[in-house]
Amino acid sequence: MLSGDDYTGEGGRGDAMITPGELQDITPVQWDQQQAVQSIILDTLRAHGYQPVSTPLLEYASMIVNAMPNARNRSLVQLVDRDHIMVLRPDHTVPIARLVGMHMRNKTGPIKLCYVGPIYYRDDAGACVEQSQIGVELIGESPDADADVLRLLTHVFDALQLSDWLIDVGHVDAMASGLDYRYSGIPARGAAALTDAPEALQSVIQTCDHPQIVPNRAVVNDVTYYTGIVFEATVPAWGGVIATGGRYDGLLAQFGPDRPAVGFCLNMNAIMAVLS
Amino acid sequence: MIRVAVAKGYLLGKTAEIFAQLGVQFAEPITETRQLQITDTSGRYTFILVRPWDVPVFVANGAADIGVVGEDVLAEQQPNVARLLDLRFGDCQLVLAGLHPSDAVKPYSRVATKYPRLTEAYFQTKHCPVSVLKLYGSIESAPVTGLAEYIVDLTATGATLKANGLHCLDTLLESTALLIANPVRLRFLHSDIDALVARISPLL
Numbered sequence: 001m002l003s004g005d006d007y008t009g010e011g012g013r014g015d016a017m018i019t020p021g022e023l024q025d026i027t028p029v030q031w032d033q034q035q036a037v038q039s040i041i042l043d044t045l046r047a048h049g050y051q052p053v054s055t056p057l058l059e060y061a062s063m064i065v066n067a068m069p070n071a072r073n074r075s076l077v078q079l080v081d082r083d084h085i086m087v088l089r090p091d092h093t094v095p096i097a098r099l100v101g102m103h104m105r106n107k108t109g110p111i112k113l114c115y116v117g118p119i120y121y122r123d124d125a126g127a128c129v130e131q132s133q134i135g136v137e138l139i140g141e142s143p144d145a146d147a148d149v150l151r152l153l154t155h156v157f158d159a160l161q162l163s164d165w166l167i168d169v170g171h172v173d174a175m176a177s178g179l180d181y182r183y184s185g186i187p188a189r190g191a192a193a194l195t196d197a198p199e200a201l202q203s204v205i206q207t208c209d210h211p212q213i214v215p216n217r218a219v220v221n222d223v224t225y226y227t228g229i230v231f232e233a234t235v236p237a238w239g240g241v242i243a244t245g246g247r248y249d250g251l252l253a254q255f256g257p258d259r260p261a262v263g264f265c266l267n268m269n270a271i272m273a274v275l276s
Numbered sequence: 277m278i279r280v281a282v283a284k285g286y287l288l289g290k291t292a293e294i295f296a297q298l299g300v301q302f303a304e305p306i307t308e309t310r311q312l313q314i315t316d317t318s319g320r321y322t323f324i325l326v327r328p329w330d331v332p333v334f335v336a337n338g339a340a341d342i343g344v345v346g347e348d349v350l351a352e353q354q355p356n357v358a359r360l361l362d363l364r365f366g367d368c369q370l371v372l373a374g375l376h377p378s379d380a381v382k383p384y385s386r387v388a389t390k391y392p393r394l395t396e397a398y399f400q401t402k403h404c405p406v407s408v409l410k411l412y413g414s415i416e417s418a419p420v421t422g423l424a425e426y427i428v429d430l431t432a433t434g435a436t437l438k439a440n441g442l443h444c445l446d447t448l449l450e451s452t453a454l455l456i457a458n459p460v461r462l463r464f465l466h467s468d469i470d471a472l473v474a475r476i477s478p479l480l
Contacts, residue, residue, distance in 0.1 A: 124354070168463050179358040179459060186360060186473060189466045216463065218358070234460045239338015241460065 021128030034132070034272060037160065038116060041134050041266065044159045048152055050114035050136050055095035057118075061085040067094040067254055070224050075121040077128050088120035088128075093225070093248065093263060096137050101255025110142040111259075135245075135265030139252060145262050146200065146229050146247060147207035153233060153243060153264055154210065160275065162235060165242075166212050169231040170219030171201040172246075178220065187217035200228050200247070225251045231264070235274055242270040278321050278468060281340035283328035287453055290365045291344045295321065297479055298472075332357055332456070341461040342469060347451040348430055352391045357456040360473050364480045366453035368432040370394065375419045377443040381406065381426060388418035389428040391448075398428070398448050416440040 019025060026034065042052070061078055064071060064087050077088040089095055092115050104111055116134045123129050136152065138145050150167060157165050168189070174197050176187040187193070193215040194202055205215050221230045221244065228247030235242060245264025252259040282288045284307075292306045300316045302309075306323060315322045324340050331345040332355035344363065348370050370391060372381070381387075381404055388409045389395045399406045409424055416436055418424040428448060431437055437444060455473070462469055 166463055179356070182359050182362050182454070186358075186462070186466070186470050189463065214463075218459065218462070220459075234463060236461075236464050239336070239458050239460055 022123060023128055023130050033276075034268065037271060037275060038134060038268065040159050041156055041271075042114065042116060044156050045114040045134075045136055045152070048112075048155070050112045050152075053096060053099060053113050053115055054117065055089065055092070055099055055115075057088060058086045059089050059095055059098075061087045063098065064090065064094055067097070067251060068224060070222060077120045077122060090119055090121050091223075092117070092119065092133060092135060092265060093137060094251070097251045097261070098255045100139055100252060100259075101257075105256045109140060110145075111137075111139040113137045113139070132268035133265045134268060135263060137261055137263035139261040140259050144207055145260070146204040149245060149262050149264055150204065150208050150213060150231065153245070154213075156266065157233075160271070162274070164237075165233055165235050166214060167231050167233045167243075168214055168216035168219050169201065169204060169229055170216055171198045171229050172226050173198045174201065174217060175220060175230070176218050181218075189216040189218065190214055193217045198228075204229055221246065228262070238270060238274050240267075240270055242267055242274060277315075277319065278342060278465060278472070279324055279340045280321055281324045281326055281331045281334040281343035281345075283331055283345065284325050285328075287328070287344055287346070287366055288323075288325065290363070290453070292323075294363070294476060294479055298475055329353075335456055335458050338458050338461055340458070341465055342455060342457045342472075344453055344455055346430075347454055348391070348394075348449060350454065350456070351449055351451075352393050354393075356459065358459045358462055359454050360457055360469070361455040361476060362480075363453040363455055363476075366451070368430050368451050369447045370428060370430050370449040370451060371437075371444045372398070372426060372428050372446040372448060373416075373419075373431075373437050373442040373444050374426045375441060375443070377445075379443075379445060381445070385426055386424035387426045387428055388415055388424035390415060390430075391428055394448055395428045416442060 071090055076090055079086050096113060096115060100111060114136045118130045118132050120128060120130055136149060138149055197215065201215060219230055219232055225248045226246040227249045230246035232241045233243040243264055243266040247262040249260040252261055282291050289307050300321055302314055302316055306314055313322055313324050324334060326334055329349055331343040332349060332353050334340040335343040335357050336355040346366055383405050385406050386409055387395055387406050388411050390411060392408045392410045395408050415427045415429040418427050419442060420440060434444060457469055
């Protein structure tokens with residue numbers, strides 16, 4: 001049997017006072033702050049008919065990698081359990097698609113689900129990072145579903161009393177690839193971005209008709225399961241993205257009946273930083 | 277107001293020249309100031325003066341909206357920034373150098389560099405295992421002191437390499453200065469930055 005004395009390196013007594021990678025404790029004060037914000041968001045989502053679900057922290061690596069081929073190696077936190085390679089879930093959308101395929105296979109009409117919980121990935125330096133997320137999935141045929149989830153996101157911002165947000169909306173069929181604009185010029189944003197844009201993007205911008213919801217060809221997302229609109233929400237005080245989302249028709253078919261779907265998730269780490 | 281991160285030194289001088297042609301002026305010569313942030317007389321631009329390797333950090337994290345930085349630094353750091361424009365100054369090469377000309381690098385050699393990521397990638401494509409030593413400066417003294425057999429370092433004229441008895445063996449990367457932007461700040465300042473790029477391009 002190994003005892004604590006056998007470990008002198010990582011995880012041994014020498015490291016008793018640090019947490020692995022970028023993982024962090026939450027102290028009582030932080031917990032209260034985060035819970036307060038979380039309940040404002042969850043209350044908003046539930047008020048719009050979204051029901052909370054939860055999936056395991058661990059998933060089979062094969063399931064995740066089949067659904068998100070570009071997640072392989074680089075960013076997944078993997079471990080071996082008996083004869084299976086497992087991953088800490090890098091995302092909620094894929095596990096929820098599996099949940100719907102397993103448990104809500106015969107449900108008719110739109111399925112409105114929300115979730116809260118951490119996801120895990122490795123940063124560029126290879127350190128394990130935990131990100132707390134809250135989000136929704138709107139699954140099944142539903143008119144104006146794209147606009148509905150975008151408006152729901154604006155309701156969340158209203159509830160949080162955030163006013164200076166922007167939601168930039170692109171489409172997988174009309175977006176710049178990567179961030180190198182040296183040869184192509186800075187991608188169009190605003191009305192110019194709608195020229196020859198896919199119908200779904202035109203219509204969602206028109207339906208939302210909100211000055212802070214703006215079409216942008218520079219919205220780039222490396223999530224491979226998106227098939228339609230993709231969007232990112234930002235605030236000026238924060239150099240990063242606070243919420244992301246998009247349409248992912250086709251993912252549900254990997255686990256059950258083929259149903260269209262659209263959703264978003266809020267990065268709670270970013271939201272807490274913005275609100276503080 | 278657009279916040280511009282620039283490294284003090286050569287790139288700052290050339291950047292200030294370009295902005296001067298756009299009518300951007302400072303109350304004191306920007307290349308001689310002791311201030312670390314300096315706003316132009318019109319109040320439209322604030323230059324944030326930082327170390328070269330810190331430019332992408334300021335831009336990627338939104339402390340600066342745009343920045344001027346060598347492609348070598350971007351290639352090494354791979355920061356999440358938009359590349360707007362090749363500014364066509366600050367030409368230099370990232371080279372592999374050693375004490376003997378026409379030397380093939382022997383497996384398990386030591387290579388000293390400020391660019392460990394690019395160096396490791398280069399030797400992987402050559403299928404040559406080496407151990408990479410990260411240094412922060414005076415890379416050229418590594419071979420002669422016996423710290424490493426080879427170096428990978430940036431050179432503009434080759435003069436420093438020559439002065440230290442080193443020969444260029446291969447070029448890993450040709451680099452010039454680039455104008456970069458924070459992708460999120462680019463949304464809030466889209467028309468301003470778009471217009472700035474349109475005004476700079478014909479000057480290059």
